[in-house]
Amino acid sequence: MMNLKLKTLCLVIVGSIVTFSLQAQQGTVNVSQDSDIKKLLEYKRDITTSTVYRIQVYQNVDPDKAQLEKSKFLEQFNEWPVDIVWNTPNYKVWVGNFSTRLEADRAWAKIKTKYMYAIIFQPKTDK
Numbered sequence: 001m002m003n004l005k006l007k008t009l010c011l012v013i014v015g016s017i018v019t020f021s022l023q024a025q026q027g028t029v030n031v032s033q034d035s036d037i038k039k040l041l042e043y044k045r046d047i048t049t050s051t052v053y054r055i056q057v058y059q060n061v062d063p064d065k066a067q068l069e070k071s072k073f074l075e076q077f078n079e080w081p082v083d084i085v086w087n088t089p090n091y092k093v094w095v096g097n098f099s100t101r102l103e104a105d106r107a108w109a110k111i112k113t114k115y116m117y118a119i120i121f122q123p124k125t126d127k
Contacts, residue, residue: 046122053104055125057115058093059101067090076114 020113058069066084070093073082095111095118098104104120111118 051099052120053096053098053120055095055098055100055104055111055118055120056092057111057118059090061089061091063091066093069093073115077111079098083084 022113057073058066060066060069063084063086070082071086073093073095077095083094084091085094096104096107098107101120108120
């Protein structure tokens with residue numbers, strides 16, 4: 001009986017010590033980070049969630065002809081960025097990086113006067 005009381009007392013003492021030591025592990029953590037990180041995260045979120053419209057004005061299997069068409073386009077319209085994209089099996093001349101369909105439609109109306117086969121599309125994004 002005495003031995004059982006001694007064991008119980010030892011368990012209570014050990015339990016109390018463990019409880020006090022666990023409480024001693026609490027504290028606060030202060031994270032110090034550059035203020036630009038928040039801006040970069042918001043910028044990245046905007047990029048990945050935003051819809052982009054582009055206008056395709058030309059496509060051909062010959063990269064030199066696509067480059068020539070890009071040069072001709074820039075002589076006539078230099079207000080939008082122009083890229084040549086290789087999409088099997090064609091080289092495509094893509095114009096702009098429009099954030100709204102209305103903006104793309106306005107550009108397309110101007111471009112359509114010289115490039116009757118120009119189309120507006122949303123490029124596939126890798127996510």
